[in-house]
Amino acid sequence: MIKYYCSEQNRITEIESPGEDCWISLVNPTEAEVAAMVNQYGIDADAMRSALDTDERSRIETDENYTMVLVNIPNIETHNDKELYDTIPLSIFVVKKAVITVSLEKTPILEAFANGTVRDFNPAMRSRFVLQILYRTSSLFLQYLRSIDRQSEIVENKLHKSTQNRELIELLKLEKSLVYFTTALRSNEVVLEKLFKNDNIKKYQEDEELLEDVIVENKQAIEMANIYSGILSGMMDAFASVISNNLNVVMKVLAIITAVLSVPTMIFSAYGMNVAAKGMPFAESPYGFLIIVLIAVVCSLIVALIFAKTKMFK
Template identity: 20%
Template sequence: MARKSSKKRTQDYVKHIGQIPGTLIYTGEKSDKDFQVECFDYTKENVEESILLNIEEVINYKETDSVTWINIDGLKHTDKIENIGKQYNLHPLVLEDIVNTTQRPKIDEYEAYLFVVLKMLYYDKNGSLVIEQVSLVLGKNYVLTFQESEGDVFGTIRNRLRHNNGRIRGLKSDYLMYALIDAVVDNYYTIIETLGNKIEDLETELFEGHAREDVNIEIQQLKREILRVRRAIFPLREIISRITKDDQPLIYKRTITYYRDIYDHLIQVSENIDIYREMIWSLMDMYMTTISNKMNEVMKVLTIIATIFIPLTFIAGIYGMNFKFIPELQYKYGYFVLWGIMILMFLAMLYYFKRKKWL
């Protein structure tokens, strides 16, 4: 499972020590990604999709009557992010938070726009959990989204805009931001389902007694994975709650119902995370119990073997003594009789242990 090392996290914090507030310092890991600006400008009747090669073109969509979604990929390019921020009059602290990928999910209210930070979760082709920061800026007729690199969970939103599916092209930018957040939250269900399957597989493996030697490492990794998911998802509930309860001038009342639906989904996801978290702790207890039971089985077998050989060793010890006069030593069939007695004792003890169900 890929995750940022403690050394890398420490370096990220050190970068900000002593810096002027509003200084743009990229703290992510995807530093080799290209910069790309994707634009969807639409009304109910038509939509225009384009890739903006010139950054200055983004200002053309700020005061239009249509609704515009501008998606920026490549947070490493802080100079270009700063340029876009100046054109849309974004506060320097907002730009600083956009490129600081360790930011906790939050919402900030400004006079002309809302700024939202959330975490987009998905599994890459190697099956590793990826947590990518997505920043959204909601204006009167536009939504800006900032991502570390190309590739996201917004494919369905793009298709709905292209084919005019649903009500997205008939409503304002507040509904567009809802649709984007909803796409992120819907993908949380995929993450939760995958985690649930992993936990159930481990539980079955432990319950049936076929646990691998490295299963404890897998349990620990899964526990860390759930904690990462929990830290990424839980703060989003507070964000959506503020949107639904506060009087936001940029969010129309008709859209509040949709945000409440997101909140309900987040509650359900959060409950599942708590359940899986408890199950992980139970898996660790089950693993320790399984190890203990295996050790007990080994000790039981060794104890039975030792118990069987104690009387046999006793008999062999008596007739192995070096006394001159031991009557049985002179008996012609004494050796065979002794072997017969020892074998009978062995079989009798096996029978007794089996009746007691110790074997």
């Protein structure tokens, strides 16, 4: 899918064909759309397809016709009604008369620009547009990191009484997402350092403060990802022991119940043997059965009290 945007009277509007100082947005483009951009702007075909590879690394490429800035942005996938966090590449091509973005999926980063919710956005100011994309990328990383932290707290509360591995698997998925985020943020940081050393991108003096904000946001996201990753790693080790301990407690309670019930079992086994009634206590009494049951119950209660006194039930 391909869309064209331009700024008219300080408002972003969608247009039908590319014009001067426009923004061209490609989301999961077809081969025909890629070929059109390649022919019109002289962009290398492999470079245009780079954002369609989910394993592509962040980098900057320069050519006489364009400058490509490729970064990894956060993404949410839904699987079995569960939100899974991942990263996907986003390519930004700065050409003479336009800015072209290529992504594999729709992202809230670019949708905010298309909806006109980003202040001071003008596709004609190409370097500022690139920085605004990078700034919103870092902000979205921070937003998703806070969401991961909230989800880990929910799973943590479940783990206190859990004897299953389901919660640990959820933590493992969150930790996996943090690894993706940390890797993407670090590679994006390298891109930031190289971005404004590139002479092919026109620079504005007002962009210096925005660049500082982008770097600060990105570093903050890296620190948060590292902190949350360390917390999750330690939490998984701790709660693996908690689950094992909870299972041991359950097994201990079952063993105690078995020991308490074994007392009447032994008594009933002795009286159930095929032996002569002579010599068996209470064999001649009409209340013999009830007496034996009462004795078995009393013996079980005594054993249970002994276990309770020694705090075996705790």
